[in-house]
Amino acid sequence: MKWLAFLMVLFVTPAFAAGVDEAVLPDAAQEDAARDIMKDLRCLVCQNQSIEESDADMAADLRIVVRERVAAGDDHQDVMDYMVARYGDWILMRPPVNERTWLLWGMPVLLVLLGLLAAGLLMRRHLTERTADAPLSADEQAALDTLLAEDKDQ
Amino acid sequence: MKIKPYYILPIVVFIGMAIFLFVGLGLNPRETAFPLYEQSPPDFALGPLHEEQPGLTDEDLLGDKTVILNFFASWCAPCREEHPYLMALSERDDISVYGIDYREVSREKAIAWLYRDGNPFALIGYDQDARVVMEWGLAGVPETFIVHNGKVIRRYQGPLNVPIMQHDLLPLLEALEK
Incomplete structure (x- = not known):
């Protein structure tokens, strides 16, 4: 101690x-x-x-x-x-908003908007990719049909 | 692999920020605004440092000659550093070198310093309570102003040095003389 x-x-x-x-x-x-x-x-x-x-x-x-x-x-x-x-x-500890300081004051808003834009673009791409998945080939479709039919029988 | 354009976006942003901040590193944060630029000197009337000498007023800055006005204090180390430049300037006939002493612990010490190392100032005003220092927007001592034709045209924050003398002050005096 x-x-x-x-x-x-x-x-x-x-x-x-x-x-x-x-x-x-x-x-x-x-x-x-x-x-x-x-x-x-x-x-x-x-x-x-x-x-x-x-x-x-x-x-x-x-x-x-x-x-x-x-x-x-x-x-x-x-x-x-x-x-x-x-x-x-x-x-001044808090500088006024004018033509020389708008970037300083606007930067947080600007960054949030940029972030939202990026998020929006990513989200849109994500969604379009989901819907644009390639359709099943004929073989795949046949296999799926068989499996579903088996499932139904049980 | 195909490089998509937005893959290089972070790199571009990084380089942009790096340039922005690097330029910022080169700026001097001690440099403040200069609202007096191209303005008349503020009104002031200061008493002398040494009782038997005249003080300094704004009227003294409005003569025919270009005025170098130096704010100093005997306790300020950078002021001693720039002292030789002021001594050299005081020998010129085309300019007047005046001083404003910002607050002394002991006026006798300040007078003794100028007596020992040389007094470059034709006139000295003594600003004990920093009122005139404030009128000129000082952030500290030393600072040097140039007044020409009744207008304040230069401000040097910090001590005078070789780059300032060679690249700005002396060429400026040369140009003003013509």
């Missing part, structure tokens, strides 16, 4: 809550709104994280600005527009 305790100690990490080091907004509703916005903004340094999760300095800078703008009365869309104007769509 000693090694288990050792492992447990090893993997204990302090619980970092992003933003605890920063001044949160006094109004809880506004703070919630700001947090929601932060979740939708990509961190510039660690790109798979939102600025809400990131410990990077630049993410902290962005969080301060988000809180400022929310405190000044900006809504979700206003802050997003502000950020996109400076950083482009890149800053």
